[in-house]
Amino acid sequence: MAQHFLLSAASRTLSLRKIYKAGEDAAYRTFCEMRWPETNGEAVCPCCGHDEAYKITTRRKFKCKACHHQFSVTSGTIFASRKMDFVDLLAAICIIVNASKGVSMVQLSRDLDCQYKTAFVLAHKLREAMAQEVQTGEVLTDHVEIDGAYFGGHIRPANAKADRVDRRLKENQTGKRRVVVALREREGRTLPFVTMSEAEGVALANENVDRMATISADEASHWDLLHAGWDVDRVNHSEIYSDHGKHTNMVESFFSRLRRMVEGQHHHVSPQYLYQYANHAAWLEDNRRTDNGTLAQIVVSNAMSAPVSRQWKGYWQRAA
Numbered sequence: 365m366a367q368h369f370l371l372s373a374a375s376r377t378l379s380l381r382k383i384y385k386a387g388e389d390a391a392y393r394t395f396c397e398m399r400w401p402e403t404n405g406e407a408v409c410p411c412c413g414h415d416e417a418y419k420i421t422t423r424r425k426f427k428c429k430a431c432h433h434q435f436s437v438t439s440g441t442i443f444a445s446r447k448m449d450f451v452d453l454l455a456a457i458c459i460i461v462n463a464s465k466g467v468s469m470v471q472l473s474r475d476l477d478c479q480y481k482t483a484f485v486l487a488h489k490l491r492e493a494m495a496q497e498v499q500t501g502e503v504l505t506d507h508v509e510i511d512g513a514y515f516g517g518h519i520r521p522a523n524a525k526a527d528r529v530d531r532r533l534k535e536n537q538t539g540k541r542r543v544v545v546a547l548r549e550r551e552g553r554t555l556p557f558v559t560m561s562e563a564e565g566v567a568l569a570n571e572n573v574d575r576m577a578t579i580s581a582d583e584a585s586h587w588d589l590l591h592a593g594w595d596v597d598r599v600n601h602s603e604i605y606s607d608h609g610k611h612t613n614m615v616e617s618f619f620s621r622l623r624r625m626v627e628g629q630h631h632h633v634s635p636q637y638l639y640q641y642a643n644h645a646a647w648l649e650d651n652r653r654t655d656n657g658t659l660a661q662i663v664v665s666n667a668m669s670a671p672v673s674r675q676w677k678g679y680w681q682r683a684a
């Protein structure tokens with residue numbers, strides 16, 4: 365039997381030992397090379413595009429020879445105003461890409477010896493960088509599987525039976541329950557969305573699935589509307605999970621990863637940020653056969669080309 369990819373040496377091309385042995389200067393050079401790949405890591409002014417700058421080495425800053433603008437390697441990127449050392453930043457990225465079901469923020473803060481808040485915001489910024497590869501705006505083609513899964517809004521039954529409420533009734537619900545609707549090419553990308561009901565998936569399919577594609581869905585009646593636009597395979601899960609190639613197993617395995625991430629690592633996620641976790645799980649799913657060195661490179665290079673995060677920059681400094 366062939367060896368599983370994750371057990372092979374080819375899947376391990378980066379380690380914490382390598383990162384810390386190479387040290388802070390090497391980590392800094394990595395960030396420069398990812399930010400300015402076209403000049404091999406030589407600074408390019410973000411203001412005027414001039415490629416000659418004075419180096420203020422003591423502060424790791426640059427001053428443009430043309431317009432005198434001062435900038436650093438992270439100016440204008442997701443990591444703007446970072447305080448963490450570059451070597452720790454690289455280590456954080458390594459830890460996060462190694463965690464195939466995500467990693468809890470308490471655990472990351474212990475590994476890096478930083479505050480919980482620092483780890484929390486850093487991980488969310490990295491999820492933004494991953495989301496760039498997931499939410500590309502391109503339509504899905506060939507064979508697409510669609511399904512939805514509920515997350516959050518669990519109501520804990522009261523201790524005594526007499527105090528328990530009917531959890532099915534709307535007035536007893538928390539309003540925090542969301543549905544992740546995912547569309548997944550059988551041999552390609554995964555595209556998740558967060559909605560209030562699974563039926564909203566029909567509109568999402570209209571926007572995101574190529575008209576020449578074919579679709580697989582389960583027996584839920586709101587998917588009947590898909591037949592108007594595409595050739596749709598249906599599989600009735602109360603009778604069978606996979607019927608001669610008719611199945612939604614690929615999209616189910618995405619949900620399985622997301623559920624293990626949310627329940628096993630984070631334990632609680634806010635409905636407001638559920639889409640970030642969904643993008644993270646989709647990115648992991650789509651890159652499951654990529655070695656960890658390449659994964660870290662993808663994340664750093666996306667982060668260096670992503671604009672300053674409006675949602676996460678100064679998150680904890682913000683007034684409540």
Ligand SMILES: [Zn+2]
Nearest residue numbers: 409412428431
């Ligand atoms: Zn300039």
